Amino acid sequence: MATLLHEADWVESTLNRLAQEILKDPSPGKSKVLVGLRTRGAILADRLGKIIEESGQGLPIGYIDATMYRDDLHTGAGLKPIQPSEINFDLNDRTVILVDDVVCTGRTIRAAIGALFDYGRPAAIRLCCMLDRGERELPIQPDFVGENIQVQKGGFVRLKLKDTDPQGDAVYLVGPGEEEPK
Amino acid sequence: MKWTRKHLIGLEDLSAEEITHILDTAETFREVSTRSIKKVPALQGRTVVNMFFEPSTRTNLSFSVAARRLSADTLAFSKAGTSVSKGETMVDTAKNIEAMGVDIMVLRHTAAGAPRLLAQNVGCSVVNAGDGQHEHPTQALLDLATIRQVRGKIDGLKVGIVGDISHSRVARSNIWGLTKLGAKVMVVGPATMIPPEIERLGVEVCHDMDKATAECDVLNMLRIQFERQSGGNPFPSIREYTRMFGLTQERIDRFKRHDLTVMHPGPVNRGIELAPEVADGPQSVILKQVENGVAIRMAVLYLVAGAAEQSRESS
Amino acid sequence: MNNLLITGAHVIDPSQSLDGPADILIINGKIEFVGSAEEAKSKAPDNLKEIDAKGLIATPGLIDIHVHFREPGMSEEETVASGSAAAVAGGFTSVACMPNTDPALDSEADMNFITREAKKANLAWVFPVGAITNRREGKELAEMGNMSRGGAVGFSDDGSAVPTAGLLRRAMTYAKMLDKPILEHCEDHTLAGDGAMNEGFVSTILGLPGIPAEAEEVIVARDLALARLTGCRLHLQHLSTIGSVEMVRRAKSEGIAVTAEVCPHHLVLSEEDVRGYDPNYKVNPPLRTASDIEACLQGLKDGTLDVIASDHAPHLDDEKELEFGNAPCGMIGLETTLGVLLTHLVHTGKITLKELIAPMTCNPSDVLRLNRGRLEKGLQGDVTLINPELEWTVDPAKFRSKSRNCPFNGKTLKGRAVATIVGGKVVYRAE
Numbered sequence: 001m002a003t004l005l006h007e008a009d010w011v012e013s014t015l016n017r018l019a020q021e022i023l024k025d026p027s028p029g030k031s032k033v034l035v036g037l038r039t040r041g042a043i044l045a046d047r048l049g050k051i052i053e054e055s056g057q058g059l060p061i062g063y064i065d066a067t068m069y070r071d072d073l074h075t076g077a078g079l080k081p082i083q084p085s086e087i088n089f090d091l092n093d094r095t096v097i098l099v100d101d102v103v104c105t106g107r108t109i110r111a112a113i114g115a116l117f118d119y120g121r122p123a124a125i126r127l128c129c130m131l132d133r134g135e136r137e138l139p140i141q142p143d144f145v146g147e148n149i150q151v152q153k154g155g156f157v158r159l160k161l162k163d164t165d166p167q168g169d170a171v172y173l174v175g176p177g178e179e180e181p182k
Numbered sequence: 183m184k185w186t187r188k189h190l191i192g193l194e195d196l197s198a199e200e201i202t203h204i205l206d207t208a209e210t211f212r213e214v215s216t217r218s219i220k221k222v223p224a225l226q227g228r229t230v231v232n233m234f235f236e237p238s239t240r241t242n243l244s245f246s247v248a249a250r251r252l253s254a255d256t257l258a259f260s261k262a263g264t265s266v267s268k269g270e271t272m273v274d275t276a277k278n279i280e281a282m283g284v285d286i287m288v289l290r291h292t293a294a295g296a297p298r299l300l301a302q303n304v305g306c307s308v309v310n311a312g313d314g315q316h317e318h319p320t321q322a323l324l325d326l327a328t329i330r331q332v333r334g335k336i337d338g339l340k341v342g343i344v345g346d347i348s349h350s351r352v353a354r355s356n357i358w359g360l361t362k363l364g365a366k367v368m369v370v371g372p373a374t375m376i377p378p379e380i381e382r383l384g385v386e387v388c389h390d391m392d393k394a395t396a397e398c399d400v401l402n403m404l405r406i407q408f409e410r411q412s413g414g415n416p417f418p419s420i421r422e423y424t425r426m427f428g429l430t431q432e433r434i435d436r437f438k439r440h441d442l443t444v445m446h447p448g449p450v451n452r453g454i455e456l457a458p459e460v461a462d463g464p465q466s467v468i469l470k471q472v473e474n475g476v477a478i479r480m481a482v483l484y485l486v487a488g489a490a491e492q493s494r495e496s497s
Numbered sequence: 498m499n500n501l502l503i504t505g506a507h508v509i510d511p512s513q514s515l516d517g518p519a520d521i522l523i524i525n526g527k528i529e530f531v532g533s534a535e536e537a538k539s540k541a542p543d544n545l546k547e548i549d550a551k552g553l554i555a556t557p558g559l560i561d562i563h564v565h566f567r568e569p570g571m572s573e574e575e576t577v578a579s580g581s582a583a584a585v586a587g588g589f590t591s592v593a594c595m596p597n598t599d600p601a602l603d604s605e606a607d608m609n610f611i612t613r614e615a616k617k618a619n620l621a622w623v624f625p626v627g628a629i630t631n632r633r634e635g636k637e638l639a640e641m642g643n644m645s646r647g648g649a650v651g652f653s654d655d656g657s658a659v660p661t662a663g664l665l666r667r668a669m670t671y672a673k674m675l676d677k678p679i680l681e682h683c684e685d686h687t688l689a690g691d692g693a694m695n696e697g698f699v700s701t702i703l704g705l706p707g708i709p710a711e712a713e714e715v716i717v718a719r720d721l722a723l724a725r726l727t728g729c730r731l732h733l734q735h736l737s738t739i740g741s742v743e744m745v746r747r748a749k750s751e752g753i754a755v756t757a758e759v760c761p762h763h764l765v766l767s768e769e770d771v772r773g774y775d776p777n778y779k780v781n782p783p784l785r786t787a788s789d790i791e792a793c794l795q796g797l798k799d800g801t802l803d804v805i806a807s808d809h810a811p812h813l814d815d816e817k818e819l820e821f822g823n824a825p826c827g828m829i830g831l832e833t834t835l836g837v838l839l840t841h842l843v844h845t846g847k848i849t850l851k852e853l854i855a856p857m858t859c860n861p862s863d864v865l866r867l868n869r870g871r872l873e874k875g876l877q878g879d880v881t882l883i884n885p886e887l888e889w890t891v892d893p894a895k896f897r898s899k900s901r902n903c904p905f906n907g908k909t910l911k912g913r914a915v916a917t918i919v920g921g922k923v924v925y926r927a928e
Contacts, residue, residue: 022470067216067224068210068211068223068224068226068484069222069223069250070220070224073224073225073487073491080184081206082206082207082209082210083205083210084209084210084212084213085210086213098409106404114223115222118217118219118221118222119217119219194702271815271818271819272819272820291820292822293819293820293821293822293823294703294704294705294774294820294821294822295703295705295774295820295822298773298774299820299821300840313704314578314704314705314820314822315704315705315706316703316704316705319706351704353745354702354704376694377700377701378697378698378701378707378709379697379698379701380698380701383701383702385887493546
């Protein structure tokens with residue numbers, strides 16, 4: 001069985017904290033935009049956007065699927081359904097806050113950065129993630145982090161979200177050979 | 183679901199789930215073509231060769247654009263005429279080209295079954311771009327994508343395919359795809375252009391264009407080719423064909439079918455199977471088909487390349 | 498001196514209703530005696546060569562009256578010599594070869610050429626069939642009289658039907674005078690068109706142009722009418738459809754001088770086998786439906802179809818590696834016919850061994866008046882020894898034929914010829 005690491009209140013308070021940090025960030029360019037990385041990063045971008053909007057400052061929100069930009073076609077990652085990217089605003093001269101759930105090797109983020117540049121030339125890109133496993137293989141660091149955690153070799157960490165998951169907001173550590181809660 | 187096929191030979195082989203997966207994947211690729219930078223690196227370093235043993239401008243171009251938008255390198259080989267009994271066979275030619283390091287072969291051939299023969303003889307992926315009168319899977323997929331885009335669904339719709347069904351690979355692939363996704367299919371044309379026992383594929387045969395216009399949600403008008411058959415023409419004259427089976431504005435108006443969706447695989451014989459005002463009119467989705475053609479072919483190339491690399495990894 | 502005693506075999510000779518243990522004595526290449534071991538021994542000279550055939554079936558030497566030996570013109574596919582070797586390896590002691598060579602066999606010299614090549618090969622009896630029309634063009638009559646003098650046993654434009662009823666009537670009237678049969682390839686080319694397989698549901702799915710059963714049947718109907726008109730013996734080649742079998746059955750009951758043949762592939766393969774687009778299944782007439790197969794089997798059992806013939810049609814690998822639609826028609830059959838029919842018809846109980854042997858011995862002999870196909874005193878000492886239980890795998894590398902285009906490649910069959918004796922001489926022994 002997976003281990004419950006955090007419950008709903010942690011997710012909620014972390015999102016609030018991250019939203020505040022994003023707002024305070026002295027970003028270059030004329031304004032900030034949120035871009036969520038499909039699938040869970042997109043939901044997080046929506047939730048961050050909502051918190052920020054409640055504080056009186058709406059930010060444009062876009063979504064991106066980096067699958068087509070990955071360097072690992074051979075792993076079959078892309079053979080699962082890809083979702084459309086939606087960036088209905090200009091990225092030029094803006095700071096993009098790229099949002100994802102878990103960052104690990106950095107390869108997905110590299111692919112996402114590549115994808116963003118096909119939509120324009122942002123003034124800056126910042127990375128926001130809920131959980132950072134470390135284990136980086138590329139020189140990429142998040143600017144806004146929920147929590148740093150260590151995962152056993154062969155295991156993984158899963159962020160569940162009330163928007164899509166029956167468990168509601170929660171973080172589970174899943175050890176090698178264990179099953180994640182469905 | 184997970185895509186596992188390294189070849190695309192025909193829609194007969196695919197499940198409804200697999201067809202839907204291609205359509206879904208194509209939707210994401212459709213977005214790529216709307217950007218100012220119309221390119222993603224998904225197939226970077228891969229080589230796609232278009233092998234066309236039958237002339238075709240549109241399909242050839244559409245596959246090339248699709249491959250390039252995925253950052254693949256493209257090569258083109260075309261050989262007109264069909265006299266392959268002397269000299270190099272298709273398989274010989276293909277093995278030579280494969281030795282140059284090719285990942286995907288896109289094959290158009292006058293002979294039914296040629297893509298299967300090719301897939302049995304080469305190690306790379308094979309995508310059927312039309313084989314004789316057998317199948318033209320990517321054309322049917324782009325037709326399905328267009329129907330789903332403009333009508334919001336496929337299940338439950340009634341789709342008429344009008345023209346020379348006997349000699350049409352587009353009709354065959356469409357029949358497989360549409361029936362698998364739950365549409366009702368009516369094939370419409372002169373009795374001399376309907377192949378034997380086609381009803382056994384679950385389609386309705388109709389020789390009355392009025393009835394087809396009145397009943398169908400979508401009409402897919404096939405290109406009529408006069409003077410194509412060795413045994414003489416299957417209908418007496420173009421004039422008679424147009425009067426009996428052509429789609430005109432008058433026909434649409436008479437049955438008040440302004441909700442009709444009109445498709446055509448191109449190129450249109452204006453004024454024969456399709457009146458110019460209909461081809462350019464509000465019911466026509468011909469240009470959407472072309473647009474979806476690129477997206478569908480991107481999806482197909484992407485999926486077969488992924489499956490091929492995966493099978494290589496695991497073997 | 499070709500003297501031979503075959504002992505211990507179970508002899509099946511449908512022409513004499515022989516079906517039991519008997520020894521066969523051959524003296525000077527001719528059948529001397531068939532009967533009890535003691536009597537055979539008593540008639541045998543000293544120092545006689547003997548073959549112990551215990552556990553084997555002995556039949557009159559098998560006869561295939563429809564083969565293509567491709568000489569002259571396409572000797573890279575087959576020659577009279579290589580074809581003869583294939584024939585005896587398949588248990589056949591006599592064959593009739595068709596004239597659709599390049600150029601066509603349409604003269605007395607051509608008949609002599611075939612006979613000479615066959616003598617050189619010295620394996621099987623090879624009987625030439627001459628063309629009905631010059632160059633097989635379907636325009637004017639070839640010299641049938643001269644070809645008869647040269648050894649033609651019948652006439653055929655095989656590969657195509659005689660195109661018009663008027664010309665065929667003339668040919669049949671003339672052939673009747675020569676007391677030779679007309680062998681007809683029944684196919685209306687305007688209906689067959691550029692068809693590549695049977696017309697029906699499967700051709701519709703595969704997108705291959707179809708050949709309807711009626712392309713065969715309209716010619717069968719026409720030819721039967723002309724046989725009635727002219728009184729000429731008519732032999733209908735490779736029939737494949739329900740309608741053809743029914744018409745022949747009725748014509749025979751009306752007393753028309755007609756015989757008919759069926760090919761092994763039309764008895765065991767169907768249009769469904771074409772689904773993989775393997776050109777080895779492309780043949781003319783095309784593989785038909787399960788109901789057609791059933792009708793052909795019934796026709797064989799009730800004698801409507803007199804003859805089983807392979808239509809052995811060699812093609813180079815190159816040609817058969819083409820796309821289905823572009824590949825030529827035809828499959829080789831001499832070396833697989835017996836095994837295929839034993840496996841799929843006899844061992845499955847669809848026909849008896851006796852029902853299989855008559856259409857492969859006395860019946861084809863009678864169609865072409867070859868005076869063979871029987872174990873009767875004074876006839877050629879041609880005998881085939883069959884092990885009906887022997888399992889073997891069709892290995893194209895082992896074919897004696899020069900060609901490999903066979904749909905049964907790699908298949909395991911049960912039963913085959915283990916020795917072939919022509920004129921008292923063992924010309925083939927299975928290793």
